[in-house]
Amino acid sequence: MPDEIRSSASRRVRGLSQAAPNPFDLRPGPDACAAIARDLGLRGLRKLRLSGTLKPEGRADWRLDARLGATVTQDCIVTLAPVVTRIDEDVTRRYLDDWPPAQEQGDEVEMPEDESIEPLGNEIDLWAVMVEALALALPDYPRAPEIAPDAAPARDSAGPPGAAPGEDDRPRPFAALEGLRRKLDEGDG
Numbered sequence: 001m002p003d004e005i006r007s008s009a010s011r012r013v014r015g016l017s018q019a020a021p022n023p024f025d026l027r028p029g030p031d032a033c034a035a036i037a038r039d040l041g042l043r044g045l046r047k048l049r050l051s052g053t054l055k056p057e058g059r060a061d062w063r064l065d066a067r068l069g070a071t072v073t074q075d076c077i078v079t080l081a082p083v084v085t086r087i088d089e090d091v092t093r094r095y096l097d098d099w100p101p102a103q104e105q106g107d108e109v110e111m112p113e114d115e116s117i118e119p120l121g122n123e124i125d126l127w128a129v130m131v132e133a134l135a136l137a138l139p140d141y142p143r144a145p146e147i148a149p150d151a152a153p154a155r156d157s158a159g160p161p162g163a164a165p166g167e168d169d170r171p172r173p174f175a176a177l178e179g180l181r182r183k184l185d186e187g188d189g
Contacts, residue, residue, distance in 0.1 A: 024052060
């Protein structure tokens with residue numbers, strides 16, 4: 001991803017108007033969409049757009065309200081055929097200057113319940129918001145329209161051709177122990 005494209009999507013907080021909403025409209029070109037598609041493991045990505053406003057909230061906080069639109073192509077989880085999905089999602093982020101520090105307890109960190117809250121830094125990276133929102137909006141289990149909702153996902157099989165799943169000639173590492181256990185049980189009786 002060219003750095004100049006991504007850096008143009010960042011907004012310095014000090015440069016934003018405190019009196020009025022600050023509009024933005026990101027529309028990555030084909031090369032940027034191809035790079036994002038590769039990063040997210042998509043077959044294709046078209047018509048990606050994040051448009052909205054950044055507006056002050058209180059004395060030092062900011063709010064992002066936007067609309068994400070994209071057309072994505074993913075693999076069907078059953079047939080691996082291409083599945084095209086249109087995504088249209090509202091995106092909201094609240095950037096807090098006085099970010100409440102997470103309360104650490106050993107290896108665990110308690111996160112706030114509101115998932116739209118983020119710490120406010122010197123810049124708001126609209127590109128990162130766009131890519132994150134897209135990743136969260138992607139269908140987890142895309143299915144081709146003709147596939148029944150209860151169809152099993154596609155899987156690679158290591159068995160011989162025509163063998164039912166689980167009927168392959170794999171070594172069974174505990175088979176010897178099973179035989180030994182049977183002999184010991186027979187000797188006790």
